[in-house]
Amino acid sequence: MALTKVFTRPDSLRDLDFHFCPGCHHGTAHRLICEAIDYHGIKKKTIGIPGVGCGVFLYNYFDLDVCEAPHGRAPAVATGFKRVLPQNIIFTYQGDGDLGSIGMSEIIHTANRGENITVFFINNSVYGMTGGQMAPTTLPGQKTTTTPYGRDFRTEGYPIRMTEMLAPLEGVAFAARVSLHTPSQVKKARKAVLRALDIQLKNGGFSFVEFLCACPTNWGLSPRQCIEKIDKEMLQAFPLGTYKDRQGS
């Protein structure tokens, strides 16, 4: 009996090996976004804007127009793009240091203006590219290269929950947190990515998807242990769900 190919790489994702470490979920996020771009048939009008972090090389992998942005400023760059090209689809792709620390001002104000763009937020609870320092999302007690004794909330504060912060803003049409650590969560994540871009296509306003991701290298864990850590620790600190969907579905 003939076999049908039922799962393959999306067309928008170039046939190139990722530079990511083994078990890093950046790759999964890349694939889901490309799948959604293919699904919506928007490859020829989509422009991607990666932040600075392990995701900066997005331009190597996505077969789209891509513009680099300074660390944390991708939402402002995206604003400039969208105002010039309102018919195009504009997304940013930012890590937690990029978006939740240095770029906190840009993300809040871009969301609050209700810019009709989509933001993909990679929360791996550390600074990946620079070698595993504390991020604003680092869990209490988590050891990083700058919290060698574990993050102490008395001096270093608590993990910032971006999705919960952004969802109440009037300008935000869609805000969801998903995880990439099991196949069933990946399937839910796919839906959120599709929905976020769909909202932009319908001029619905600002859409935001936070992905819980592993950084095996800087967590010092095997990929297998990472799945456990996400399941036991990350999900507690960062509850999954759709926090806002203004248009309903």
Add this chain to the structure above:
Amino acid sequence: MSERKILRGCVALAEGAIAAGCRFYFGYPITPQNDIPEYLSARLPQVEGVFIQAESEIASINMLLGAAAAGARAMTSSSGPGISLMQEGLSYMAGSELPGLVVNITRIGPGLGGIAASQGDYRQATRGGGHGDYHLIVLAPNSVQEMYDLTIKAFYLADKYRNPAMILSDAILGQMKEPLSLDPPPLVLPEKPWALTGARGRKAQLIKSLYLADGEMEQHNWHLHEKYRRLEREEVLVETDLEEKMEVLLVAFGSCSRMVHSAVELARSRGIRVGFLRPVTVYPFPRQALREVSREVGKVLVVEMNTGQMWDDVRLSLYPGCRAGLLARPGGGIPAPGQILAEIENLVKAGDGIDESVYQA
């Protein structure tokens, strides 16, 4: 078909931007440049343009980066502290070869400083200002007419060289009302095949400043360097008012050059043979012109509203043997023509050669 009007400098500049086809403005309030965003917030919607009051100058410059990468003529304006905040973005724009206009209606620094006119940002403007090996294209108007004309010119140069341009002005020129003729050149927007508009009908493309492969960055910097050399060869603008057998040459830029030119005329009325040279582009600096003129004259007096920033460029340019003194006002005061005249007379009396010293007016 030229139209005569009386406008404030900031408004003339804003109209120059509109005439240049700029339809996108991003900025954050700061004195003494608020006339520009306030005017454009009303004016841009009339021409289907976009005005955004950004949350900070950091956001402003990065919105400009995005709009420029999308192929639009776009601008921001600010002053002192705000321009400092923009430096990272400017460095990225230069590194990614993106055109765009940044207006600096300067105030006095360092720090919060003061809001009176100053030329203390000359070094930041002409050296690049941010990190790395780059320059902005910097034009320094000295009249309301030039606030208009040079703004149009700045957009043109920025696109031609794919490099951010700056108008370096100050509160005097920004607030001053003068008659001007609005006589814009025909608007021809250049093709921008490098712009990112979605990969329709062509391959996907990329705008970036990150080069990690062996030797790539060095090659990129040589490429940028060649662009700056070309600017220095082809785009220098300088105004001169020279005489035969000059005893002293005065050099000044921007608003300050107006007082200096008045002093030159005063000196001439007293029989002193004085020349005048004004860099209109402060980057590229009119090095060659200055070298040639200074060959004919032994003494130069630089007058600046800072502690002698352009003075450095002047001394690097002079013909060997020619010396330059400095009359400096770094605190918001404007050198009066009478003070400048007194200094000219001192120099003439000083005989051959002068001390390269700072005169505090």
Add this chain to the structure above:
Amino acid sequence: MNRIEIRDESCKGCQYCVIFCPRELVQIDKGRINALGYNPARFVDNPDRPCRGCALCAEICPDALIEVYRKEKGRS
């Protein structure tokens, strides 16, 4: 027969596919080291519990290396 194809020369041996295959049909090939320096994953079908074509392995592979082929009709 349903089956998967793993682009094993690009595999980083993270084992996610091994962990999530409900029929334990993906293994790490300890006897091989690919050009990237990893022991790659390998598909070993088992007639007693054959591949369902569920694509869970492909879904979880962070490097998008797995293609899934399914019989056109029926399930096994």
